[in-house]
Amino acid sequence: MLSILPILRIIITIAGLYAAASIAAVLYGMDYGNFSDVVSKAKIAFAGTTGLGLSLTFIVIVAWRWIWWLVPPLNRWIFPDLNGTWDMEIHWHNAEGKSGKIAALAHIKQTILTISMEVTSPGSESETLIAQAQKDKNSGRAQLYYVFNVFPNNTNPGSGPPYQGAAILKLSNSASDEISGNYWTSAKTSGHYFLRKQHS
Structure with missing residues (x-):
């Protein structure tokens, strides 16, 4: 299915865009005079990026079959579940x-x-x-x-x-x-x- 849906590239792109947006938001709203604020917001950005990556990985490895079951047209639009x-x-x-x-x-x-x-x-x-x-x-x-x-x-x-x-x-x-x-x-x-x- 990799040739049908280049999922690794999609995951990397989504995670990269999310990380870039998180870093931009942290840098924009950061109180540079308050070191604890810098650390706290950096932790939030890192946790969000990690959580998104883990969620997407779970979907790729496990949950995709549930999604295919819930949305049967995906068997035609992308590729059928042949398991x-x-x-x-x-x-x-x-x-x-x-x-x-x-x-x-x-x-x-x-x-x-x-x-x-x-x-x-x-x-x-x-x-x-x-x-x-x-x-x-x-x-x-x-x-x-x-x-x-x-x-x-x-x-x-x-x-x-x-x-x-x-x-x-x-x-x-x-x-x-x-x-x-x-x-x-x-x-x-x-x-x-x-x-x-x-x-x-």
Whole structure:
């Protein structure tokens, strides 16, 4: 979501403007002949700036999901909250012409700054290397660019070593709980992911 909403820059800008305004107000109203007045007002300005920074940090880390829940259009205007467990279908084919379908579970963890997806299937597990959430510049459709490591379970001699892959996933235009897209791997396999979110 960082590419959608450059939140760190927003926090730094707001905190910086608040600090500058506080310092200006303190300097303007300060009784320079009274040292205790100078110290007292400096403490107030510092406390206000610190409190604002902590409040904004809390919103970024924790409260953003409450805000998204209270204001559902934010899922369209900025980026959807994808946190949760997703049922996943992996449609695959390899260089030898073999193909098939595997059922898996995807666990998406998202903050307002980061997003990751771990996938567990009967034969392997994967972890995120890089994930970038953004919106299509033309359609505004939510997308997830995802690079990952796959670790085979090695339950048989042909399991092979770990390998890397990449996928471009897009949120469905018709359903906010469906994601799909194509993937490719360094093991010379490719295919299609289809995910549907579990609802508790």
